[in-house]
Amino acid sequence: MSKVLVIVETSASDIKPQSLPGITAGKAIADKSGGELHLLVLGASPDAAAAAVAAKGYGATAVHTIAHAELEPMTAEAWGDAIAHAVKSLGATAFGGTATSTLRDVVPRVAAVLDAPMAGEITGVVAGDTFAREVSAGRAIVQLKMSAAPFGFTARASDFEPPAEGGTPSVSAIAAPEISKRGATVLSLEKTESARPALTEADVVVSGGRGMQKGENFKVLEELTDLLGGALGASRAATDAGMVPADLQVGQTGKVVAPNLYFAVAISGAIQHLAGMKGSKTIVAINKDPEAPIFQVADYGLVAKWEDTVPKLIELIKARK
C-alpha cells in the first residue's frame, strides 16, 4: 500500500501556513493510489507542534516526529538526514510537501541519496504516480510519470487549496538517526518586516515594472496596495534596476503568485513575468503602450500612463468604500 509522507514546517507550537498546500497535494497522491497520508514534523523539540498538527488532522493516518538539536535552524544537510531516514523506516512510497524554499532545498537532496526520481513544483496530481508541472516559463504543461518508488515531490502553493481538517491521526516519535549539518552554519535570518500579507498568500497583488522609472514612484503603488489590503510586487526589470528589493519579484526567476486580483502597472509582460502571475483570477494591466504583451493575458486593460491612472484609481476606490 502506498504511504505518502508530507514534511510540514512548523513554528514552536503550530504548522506554518505555507505547508498547507503540500498536505493537500500529498492527500491527493494518497487518495489516487489508495494509500495513507503521513505527516512528518522535525525540530529540536517537535512535540507541541506535532500535537497541534494532529489536532487538525488533515485526513492523515499518523503524525511522526524526529527530535534532534541539529534540526534547528533548518539546513538541507540535517533535514536531509532526517527525511531520508523517515522515508526508509516508514517505508514511504512518496515524500515531499509544498514547494517552499525549505523543501525545494532539501527534497532533491533526499531524492539523490535514495536514488529516487522526483517531480518538483507540481501543479496537479493526475494519478498516484503522475504529475502535471509547467516547463519553459509556463509555455507547456508536461505530465511526468514516476517509474520507481519512493519518489519525491514538491507542490506549487498557488495550485493547491488548503487541506480540509479532520480525522485523528496517531502521533509517534521516530528515533533520530545520525544527523549532521556537515559544517554548515546559519549565520543569520533577516526577516522581511512588512505589515502587508506575503506576496504568495495575498488576495490582491499590485506590481510595478520598468515603466515606474524609479523606486520612489512605487509609493503610489504602495498606496493602492494598502488600500486593497494586498501585497506589493514587481517585474524583474524593476527589481534588477534596484527600484525595489529583489524579493518582490514576480516571475520565472522570482515568486509565482495567483491572487484574486492582480494589477500589472507599467509592466510590458515578458514571458518570464507572465510565468509568475498568469494563474491570477482577474488580471488588470495598465500600460501606455497598446502593443504591450501584458494586454494579451489581461482581463481588463487600460492604455494609459500610470502617473494619471493610479492616483485616479485610488480616489475612485476610496469613494466606493
Place this chain on the structure above:
Amino acid sequence: MKILVTAKRIPDPDENLKIANGAIDTSASKWVPNAFDEYAVETALRLAEHVGSKDRLAEIVVLSICPKDKKQHLTQFLAMGADRGIIVDADDTALDAQSVAKLIAGVFKKESCDLLIAGKLSQDAEGNEVAQRVAGLLNLPQATFGATVNWNRDGKTLAVAREVEDGVETKQIPLPSVLSVDLRIVLPTSVVNNATAADHKYQEGPRLASLRGITMAKRKKVDVLTPADLGVSAGLGVALAGVQPPPARAAGQIVESPEQLVEKLATEAKVL
C-alpha cells in the same frame, strides 16, 4: 582552489515552443546557454579574479553534458574567461536529473574540485534539482539559490545569502561544497573574494566575451568523457506521459477610463 561550473544548453527561450507527437519538439531549435549557468560562470570568474592584479585565485573548469559536436555554449563560457572545459558526451535530452547529477558528481570527484557552482534551474525543464542532488550524492554541504557570496579564503568557507520564505538567510558552508545561484548573484557587488577591492563595482549581469577571449577560447583544452568513463549508466526515473500547451486565457477587454475599470472590477469581476 578548483571550481567546477555546470553549463546546460537549452532551446532558445525566445523561440516559439513546438509541441508535436506528445513531446516538445526541439529538432529545429537553436540552442543557447541557460541564463542561470551564465550567472554561475560569472560568479566563478568574480571569485577567481583579483581585479587590478594578474593573480588568479582559482581554476575554473566548465562542464557540460551534451553531444560532443554541440558544444558552442561551452565555447562561449571559455571565451568569457573559464580556463578549460569538459564534455560528457551524451544525449542530454534523454537523461533524468539523477543521471545528470551522477555524471557531475563523477567529474567533481575525478577532478578533485573544491566547489561546484550551478545555476539554480534550467529555463527549459525548470527542475531545480541538480545542484542539490549532486550535494546529496557527494555528501557535501550545499547553499542553494545564492544571491550573494563572500569567500573567506583563510577559513576556506563561503557565506551565502539566500532568499527564503520570510526573509534572507545567510548560510556559511565549508569547502568542498555546492553552490547554486539566483540571478541576483550578478548584481555589481554580489560576489566578494576578499582580494578584489571591497568597493569594486562590477558591471551588472554576466560579462560578454572579448574578442581576445573568443580567440583564446579556441585554444583552451576541452576534454571529452563518456558516461562509462565515470562509471555511470544513465537511467530514466521519470517518463514523459504527455505535453499540453497551457490553457489559453479568455480574451480580455480594453476599458476606456479609470472610472470604467473600477466599475467593471466592482460589478463584473466582483473583486472590489
